[in-house]
Amino acid sequence: MPLVTTTEMFKKAYDGGYAVGAFNVNNMEIVQGITEAAREQHAPLILQVSKGARAYANHTYLVKLVEAAVIECPDIPIALHLDHGPDFETCKSCIDGGFTSVMIDASSKPFKENIEITRKVVEYAHDHGVVVEAELGSLAGVEDEVNVSAEDSSYTRPEEVEEFVSKTGCDSLAIAIGTSHGAYKFTAAQCTRNEQGVLVPPPLRFDILEEVSHRLPGFPIVLHGSSSVPQEFVKMINENGGKMPDAVGIPEEQLRKAATLSVCKINIDSDLRLAMTGSIRKYFAEHPDHFDPRQYLTPARANIKAIVTHKLIDVLGCAGKA
Numbered sequence: 001m002p003l004v005t006t007t008e009m010f011k012k013a014y015d016g017g018y019a020v021g022a023f024n025v026n027n028m029e030i031v032q033g034i035t036e037a038a039r040e041q042h043a044p045l046i047l048q049v050s051k052g053a054r055a056y057a058n059h060t061y062l063v064k065l066v067e068a069a070v071i072e073c074p075d076i077p078i079a080l081h082l083d084h085g086p087d088f089e090t091c092k093s094c095i096d097g098g099f100t101s102v103m104i105d106a107s108s109k110p111f112k113e114n115i116e117i118t119r120k121v122v123e124y125a126h127d128h129g130v131v132v133e134a135e136l137g138s139l140a141g142v143e144d145e146v147n148v149s150a151e152d153s154s155y156t157r158p159e160e161v162e163e164f165v166s167k168t169g170c171d172s173l174a175i176a177i178g179t180s181h182g183a184y185k186f187t188a189a190q191c192t193r194n195e196q197g198v199l200v201p202p203p204l205r206f207d208i209l210e211e212v213s214h215r216l217p218g219f220p221i222v223l224h225g226s227s228s229v230p231q232e233f234v235k236m237i238n239e240n241g242g243k244m245p246d247a248v249g250i251p252e253e254q255l256r257k258a259a260t261l262s263v264c265k266i267n268i269d270s271d272l273r274l275a276m277t278g279s280i281r282k283y284f285a286e287h288p289d290h291f292d293p294r295q296y297l298t299p300a301r302a303n304i305k306a307i308v309t310h311k312l313i314d315v316l317g318c319a320g321k322a
């Protein structure tokens with residue numbers, strides 16, 4: 001099947017009590033690792049591209065890589081989504097250039113301005129058969145060119161969501177309930193430590209999610225910044241020359257719970273980066289004489305596939321739902 005929008009996959013996810021995984025892609029090995037996992041698990045899939053990924057790999061290369069994945073995975077629905085579109089022009093460029101879904105992130109703007117910008121993108125997107133994700137509230141953390149300090153972050157205000165969705169016509173809404181971008185989601189001061197000395201972050205604000213869902217029945221909600229920062233990969237990085245002390249993510253059982261509620265899309269990027277970097281560091285440490293990129297990218301791709309398989313089955317609950 002050709003690239004699809006997220007409309008049908010979100011409806012099924014909402015009714016089925018699971019979420020679709022949205023994974024960021026930047027190169028061929030990442031695309032392959034993710035799509036091989038989704039194909040084997042028969043899972044619906046969102047491949048997403050940030051502004052930074054377009055700058056790194058070039059729009060055309062990324063679209064053609066995703067089109068290749070669509071040919072290789074004929075039995076699963078795949079959507080191509082712009083992650084954190086910063087303005088109308090970037091969204092338009094992706095809509096004109098083959099994407100089936102875009103995010104307009106005007107969440108740093110005042111409420112009225114966020115509505116105006118989002119409305120403009122929605123009008124253009126819907127005229128072209130493309131769906132739109134918007135955002136209310138802002139997540140802390142760093143992701144490519146999105147950088148929000150903890151002081152500037154803010155939870156979504158549930159009392160704003162009905163007006164926002166009805167005035168913009170957006171198709172899904174990213175909300176801030178305590179997730180965060182990057183591999184250092186929380187400072188040590190925000191966390192407690194478990195027996196192993198690993199940081200345990202504050203719990204997600206499920207009360208806000210429930211209030212939003214109550215006000216927007218049947219409407220798909222999106223969680224950004226939802227990597228769990230698996231300690232096995234942090235350890236692999238640190239044991240092989242890396243230095244990532246106190247990297248911490250969102251516990252997977254909390255994401256699993258969100259997926260059973262109104263959350264239909266969960267964004268995961270840092271976990272794949274950690275899997276890839278850990279694998280390559282380990283390979284280099286064990287084979288200092290090797291210099292063929294295929295040698296060290298093979299285990300990197302395999303570990304991306306393994307972690308995505310785990311997410312599809314154990315966190316998102318979307319395995320077998322394609």
Ligand SMILES: [Zn+2]
Binds near residue numbers: 084224225267
């Ligand atoms: Zn994000």
